[in-house]
Amino acid sequence: MKNSRIYLCLIFLVFLGCTTSKRIIYMKKPTDVANTGLDIDDFIEKYEDYDGVYLSINETIEHSGTKQGAGEPWKYVRIRQIKYMVLNPDNERLTTLKLSASEAADFESIYSRVTYPDGTIKEYDSSNYIMEENSGSRIYKFIYPNIVKGTIIEEGNSVSYNAWAPRPPLEHDIPLQFNIPCLSVKFKYAYPDWWHINYKKIAKYRNYPFGIEKDEKNHKRIITVSAQNVGAIKNELYTPAFKELANYFQFMITSLQMNGTSYYAPSSWSKVASTFEKYAMKKGGGVAGFFSDPTKEAKTMTENLIVGCKNNIERAYKIVEAVQKSFEIIDDLEVNDLKKVFENKKGNIYKITGITQLLLDYAGINSKFCLVHSAKDGYFDETYIQYSQMNIPAVMAEIDGEHHFFFPYIKYLSPGHIPEHLLSETAIMFADKKSKRSTAANRFIRPTKMIKLPDETQSNNKVVEHYDLTIAEDGLIKVKEKKILTGYMSYYIRKELDDLKKDEYDKVIRSFLTYDEGNVELISHKVSNLDSSTKELILELEYTIDNLVTVTPEEVIFQTGGLFSPISLKKYKVSSKDRENPIRVYYDESYEKQISIKFPFYWSLSETPEQVELKNDFGAITANFELSDTSKLKVSQSRFLKRCSEPKERFSEMLEIIGNSSKLSVPTLFFTVNPSN
């Protein structure tokens, strides 16, 4: 009797201390007629440029459960209901259903409803769908029958999960713009009112607007975000990253408690950094601090690499290049010490970056491990402290008062070249090893500092081509071609030539020939500095062409083909009045061509082509022609496009530079023949 009273009291106490946030949101199948109030013909005409239009998208995520101890288990549910009109029945994506979820998901309810233009309605549910089971996931599929233009399709699904497997996402990035127009989009996030949420700004002083509802009875808070009449995303040339333009709503959970489990998001960027530090910089078990115990091999490697280097820039470039070549990048989430990574010559990008920082340190170069924010993630909100915001590792080396940034896990990327999506971005820099850690609570936290990456890349981004042509009197042309590439162009070509067998390699080399119409006989080819990302990549080709020159008794016609400009006049028109996105050119793009044409002494050039010069705020194009002696013509051409960020209204000016390469073309040269010479 006494024991049962004790038990009852205990049970009472347990439940008295339980706060439960009950589930409040359930999916409701639509009952109204889908095309009510819609003039289908008008709609079709208005949106004729698209394959479909979303009429509405509604998505809800709800978490429910008990704060402490036993009680309602923690569950979360995702409800998605969409409604769209099909305008192109041949678009498979819009006329089929495909819904996937992990095998742990519980599909509470799935439905589809098809409303045809004549008013007929057909309904379907999971009993109609085909289920494919892959390893670890399920996909429901269905093909909607009899779809014609103007058909409206509604889909809804409610999928719930036990929050222990798989663990729910603690951050959400909700797109509010799509590849077809959307009349209405609404997102709701319902969570227990004892949780805390932080919202990301999408611009300096701007959050995407949202509302919060409180349901005290059910201990629930409900965030609602919506947008109306959302235009489709358009892909255009020279456009900023998607999240720099489009609307989205991003938020994270900063603290939660459920069934006795707690989670707290890092409260500072230093804490974020420390999380990465243990992957990048931990050496051995339990040893805090990476700098205090360097490996013997790392020191030896450094000493060998920097022999003969005259200055720190050379040393740094040598080290980065050596790491690029020597270490394999693998997906490796193990907390492992760098010594093992160093010995096996493989590791994830954080460890490779950590190794590089260590080597630079031993070379006497002041260097810091950094984590960089990417433009692809949109605006950097310093108050939104989340791992996903800063997850691109880099090494910053301070050399002669300047900051240099290296990405040693990107093979063949020229040291000093900064990928475009990282230019001007913010980074967390791990502070000096000798900084004191202020309190016991902070003793495992590495101090950090915010820095900005340069707004232009430190390496050149340039292509220079040299052509030496010698035309024989029978019209055969011998060409010596030399291409010198730096920056991103060299990176791409090195990647293309990586790891090829001889016949594959030869094939790729042939594709670099500027002129490929006709019987081109390749005499020799040479690639220099293929393995050395710190140096210019040089491609040299020597070949003959036998069908560009027509020799008649009176004159000689030299059809220059692709030597001065591309043979194909294939082009893509771009319309400045239709432009929707602002303009972004991430790097200066510089392209130069130097051509020398030697011809028989008794020929003379009938007419020297005119000079070309055009300049504006976006760049410049030039072409110069000069007869250096009686039988040699020298031509130099250039196009320069400036790094910029401009509004779309200026696109027509940009077209003067990028749209007018044909101004540089000289399709034909004429020579008169003077045998008496």
Add this chain to the structure above:
Amino acid sequence: MKLFFLFITLPLFVQNNLSAIENDISYDHVSVFEIKAKNEGFSLNSKTEISIKHLSKRSTDISYYFIPEPFYSSVYKLAAKLGEKRLGKSTFSFTYPKSKDVFLQDGKIHILNLPRKIKQGEQLFYSYRKSYSDLTFLPIIKIPNLDYLNSYKIIIKHPSDVKPEFSFFLPAGDVEYTIKPVGKKQTELIFSKIDKRRSLPYFPFNGMHAAVLVKLMRGQSLINSASPESFMEWYGKQISLTPSLALDSESALSAAIPIAENDLSKLRLIHDYVRENVRYIADTRAMGAFIPRQPDITLGRLYGDCKDKAYAISAIARNYDIKVNMALVSTEPDYSFKNDIHITQFNHVICQYNDGENDIFFDPTAKYCEFGNLPDGDIGTHAFILDPDGYRYAKITKPNNLPGIELIVDAEMDSLIRAKATITLRNDYLGDAVRALNELKKIDLENYLSNLITSHFYKISVDYFSLIEQRQDAIIFQATADLSKFLISSKTKTYIPRTPFTVFDNQILEREKDDYSIYLDNAFRAKFILNLKADGFSGKATDTQIGTTNLAGLNVSVTPEKDSFKITYDVNIENKIYHDKNKKLFIEFCKSYYTNKTNLIALERSSQ
């Protein structure tokens, strides 16, 4: 590290005592097929063991291998060993492959995910078993072109009264093999020590040395449908080859058909209905990869794949006493086994009708291809006609010999940038243009049409399209042509190229050195007429023939008229495949075409 053989690095390799050419892998493969008598038929199972030694550094970059499980088989007992360590079950996962053409399918792919990076020199061994639902699905075995194939063994265990025979497709010349009977119940086919063959341009079989079709003979009878007769018999058991479907009496189609003029007109109506209304989505579950769905299902839900559409047409036509058969084709270069056949040789189904004299083929999957015409992919193939009265093969010839692109330009010497162009598109170009008109707008449409034309012409660009006429068999646009780079003018003459088309690239000339066939993506027929108003110019009438018109040729004729010239270019690349003697002639045409680039048509400026 990569292996590359520039002369600047060769000394490095010599110094390090490496061989000049290092193989990537050493590959060994054994497939044992077991045929057993079962009930009134036979069962078919297989066990495959693959061993790969990773010799080069770049071969260690591989992190997974695939094991396909098509719908007609079940894969089980997967096992793997990396180095000395046996890999656990979690090494294997599976997925349904994503295919551009197929939305629903039963076939799976098993993935062997390597748990760690392979070490150079390390061996991977993996094995699996398969059971097949039918002997017909004994697969065509492809001997891969690898660097390097150490051995490929096919072992067939069979009842003593069954004898395997092998049929070979050798796309690149002879390959050595051995056939070895082992007692009365086992036959072995062995390929060994084959170096990688160099990849060739315009050659679709770079991935294999040989394809082997296994025929199982019991006495004089074939037991696995590898002959046309047995295949017809097998296929005829899967589905009726004489389907019939009565249309809904209230449908517009059922009202139109009876009043159509003749059988061909009726077929046109049926064909147009199906191609325009039945959207293409493939559901290849169960036998859906090979056997069409019942026509009432296809027409009831208005979607289906090529065979569903062809079968539906056959059924509707039969209801009106018009005999239309399904015809199996391969739109890609196919391997052929002389008199033998395998179901997987075909990837497409079209319709066949005989009007008493000729076979007429039509393809309801090509949405924008009119009745009486065929998309280029079907032309030149050998169709296997599923005629219930007796199968046969028929070569599909071009339904018409009209140019796919016909460009007429009216130009004046002093206004070459803005010449008037009339463009007529037919055949596949018609289909492409109609699709673009339906699916693209504004600048995207303009760019598409411009590049559709411009990509076939040397230094001529065409812009600012307006639609003049759209017919079933052709579409006509008016546009502006820029000939300012096409015509070349000096002080005394204007020169016009004799070779205005861009038809192939110079990689084709590499093929002169080998004996294998050339495979082009498409045949090509185009016509270009330039009406050039040229006051004060004189020129001779000429007629130039390069190559041969009915095989691969270009004809250029220059006709002076009063103050103008008419230059007519007519190019015809008749076939997609050129073999033997025709290949030599084709190469000669290509060489001559390039050489004639400097053979310009000259118009002389009259002296003042």
